[in-house]
Amino acid sequence: MTQLYDRVALIGLGLIAGSMALAMRRAGLAGEIVGTARSAETRATAAEIGLVDRVTETAAQAVQGADLVVLAVPVGAMGAVAEEIAPHLKPGATVTDVGSVKRAVIDAVAPHIPQGVHFIPAHPLAGTEHSGPRSGFAELFDNRWCLLVPVPDTDPQATARLRTLWEGMGANVDEMDADHHDLVLAVTSHAPHLIAYTMVGVADDIRRVTDSEVIKYSAAGFRDFTRIAASDPTMWRDVFLTNKDATLEILGRFTEELFALQRAIRTGDGQQLFDYFTRTRAIRRGIIEAGQDTDAPDFGRVKKS
Amino acid sequence: MTQLYDRVALIGLGLIAGSMALAMRRAGLAGEIVGTARSAETRATAAEIGLVDRVTETAAQAVQGADLVVLAVPVGAMGAVAEEIAPHLKPGATVTDVGSVKRAVIDAVAPHIPQGVHFIPAHPLAGTEHSGPRSGFAELFDNRWCLLVPVPDTDPQATARLRTLWEGMGANVDEMDADHHDLVLAVTSHAPHLIAYTMVGVADDIRRVTDSEVIKYSAAGFRDFTRIAASDPTMWRDVFLTNKDATLEILGRFTEELFALQRAIRTGDGQQLFDYFTRTRAIRRGIIEAGQDTDAPDFGRVKKS
Structure with missing residues (x-):
């Protein structure tokens, strides 16, 4: 499959982000995959098992030059992360998330997204009862649904590319309104x-x-x-x-x-x-x-x- | 494994009885396995797929000469079946059941059991969402629990033999009071x-x-x-x-x-x-x-x- 993003930044390295890294690698969808997590132990584990190509200490560092930024932290932490990374986002980049709730994430994240960056909320309907950087696996999204929840005026091309990414990771994709x-x-x-x-x-x-x-x-x-x-x-x-x-x-x-x-x-x-x-x-x-x-x-x- | 009962009668031919027939056959625990069901369609299917050695039209016929009789019908039907088979039970035989409730089954069945026949209620904790004569499989009870609920004055030897049967079908066995x-x-x-x-x-x-x-x-x-x-x-x-x-x-x-x-x-x-x-x-x-x-x-x- 064609490479879709030169550099992807994963903020959070739990079950979903880890599975995304493995699924992207399986299909050759990303050039470099950078990851970070709040916990030093999680970062050390991710580096040790080679979950991503490069682990950074902070989210601000991770998003530098990234074409796609994935917010994969608990829903309640999304706003603070968005605020932290906002000044460091590359113009033209896409920011997405994988939160299980969409209205609250949009309200928390959208105000921080700078002009010229595309924010496209998403939610893959897949998971297990396990968590942490060792819990991911490349097949998690195979034949599962990922819901894209574009906000008003979302760029159609950026949305189409994100859709292709999810399909490349094995998922079926639907679009839906946040509420x-x-x-x-x-x-x-x-x-x-x-x-x-x-x-x-x-x-x-x-x-x-x-x-x-x-x-x-x-x-x-x-x-x-x-x-x-x-x-x-x-x-x-x-x-x-x-x-x-x-x-x-x-x-x-x-x-x-x-x-x-x-x-x-x-x-x-x-x-x-x-x-x-x-x-x-x-x-x-x-x-x-x-x-x-x-x-x-x-x-x-x-x-x- | 040693044959434990020369003839076993299964009353009801759904998921549990069918799986018992296959599990008994797998381990050579029974000489002849006879089965019956209220529905003519179920009896025809069981005969067609060779689920048991012999299918009879009525429960009274099925229990003739049986050393073990298994009541595998819905809990609400247990009393009526016990009443029907009572006059035809072989002296010294064991009657057991597989109902998910035990106090009500004991109250409904025990009064019909003749002197000289052992009644030992049981409940295998295993199942799937499927039902009917085609739903059984020999592995259903492997590593699952079967609870025996002996009533007062139950013969210890008859209980021990029934326990050995369940263990031979793959289950772990515990004893427990009905309430x-x-x-x-x-x-x-x-x-x-x-x-x-x-x-x-x-x-x-x-x-x-x-x-x-x-x-x-x-x-x-x-x-x-x-x-x-x-x-x-x-x-x-x-x-x-x-x-x-x-x-x-x-x-x-x-x-x-x-x-x-x-x-x-x-x-x-x-x-x-x-x-x-x-x-x-x-x-x-x-x-x-x-x-x-x-x-x-x-x-x-x-x-x-």
Whole structure:
């Protein structure tokens, strides 16, 4: 594939940035990949494993001469990073981000972007429960979606190039308005994560059921919750604080439905339960058909012995 | 491995019974495996694919001369099946079940079991979202837990033999009291399933987010909910109706915690969210260490292209 950017700067070296470095290298999309992180330990690890071509101490240094700058820090830290790098950005460069919330990131970052630099918010819908510079892998974005959220007056050519980059890293790309993005993600990601965190917290609290039992017998359903409830705490704290309205709206709808099903259980209304469970089954079929999950027995999990 | 039972009768030919037939055959644990199901279509499919050695039209026929009878029907149907087979059970035989709830099954089945027949309730903690006679596979129970719930005065030798059978099918075996079982499963399975069903139902309801978006962008967390929300509706209706008290208790605790976290979001209490999410991460580590899930990137899922 053609090289798209002579120099890419990754600000933050966690799961997403690390996977981007590996995916860009896999396809030869970038000339030089420069990276930085706030933590000295993260920078040392990234240098040691050769995650990027060059590690810098500061974000200001990293963006020098970069044609593409990727903000890959928790959503709550995006504004401060934008402010720090702004004076050092190369004219004509593109700044993008990978945050899970888009309206708050645009509000925090856009005011700092100088004239002549293109700001194109983005969000790859991919991840695992792991974090840190060792957690990335080149295949993370393969067949996953990346949503571009162009702000008004975004340069079409800069957007097209960023789209090509994401496609080159394996992703499918869609464009979406920021507010709609935040609502869609509240449904498909933010509310489910909070619910999973809550259920795992409840299990941990119940003293009559020991930790050991919760863990031993987790294959009966619980373990699927624990995976998403093991995601990075800083990242998720920021997601909930910055996508507050949409998340609370979906959680309100969730509680309403949950109460209706609890009432059906209490009153013994088997027909209501059966009809509800039949309806939800159809959505699963859609996800399999869309290639966003496997229907392999035991969910395609690798067996451990 | 040594043959443990000369003849085994499977009542019901769904995911669990089918997997038992294949796992028993893999290890040579049973002489003849006889099976039956209420639906003529299921019986025809089982016969066609050779799932068991012999298919009978009725449960009464299936249990004739059987040394082990496995009730593998939805929890709500256990009592009626026990009543039907009771007069036909071989003296000295063992009757067991695979239901997800134990107190209700014991109450429904035990009164029908004749003198001289051993009733030993059991529950293998394994499954997938698939159901029906084609869904079984021999490895389903490998490294999973099976809980035996012996009733008072259960014959120790009959229990030991059933334990050996489950171990021969690949499972680890524990014994547990019925009420404790029902509470542990309410935490690790029943409440999580109801919550997943609810979240998927909510997503389906929200008209501003089209079905297609929910499905396309499901990799962001939602798809893990859809898997468990695709489980067999009849089975799960019966679980909730028969483990009502424990499930409602856990759901009450869940709602309480969820409200606390919603308040933290609303008031912007990032520290509370961070601390909560840090605590739940530790439980995940325990599950990986206990070998009950994989920590492979992308959760060990097979990639679909």
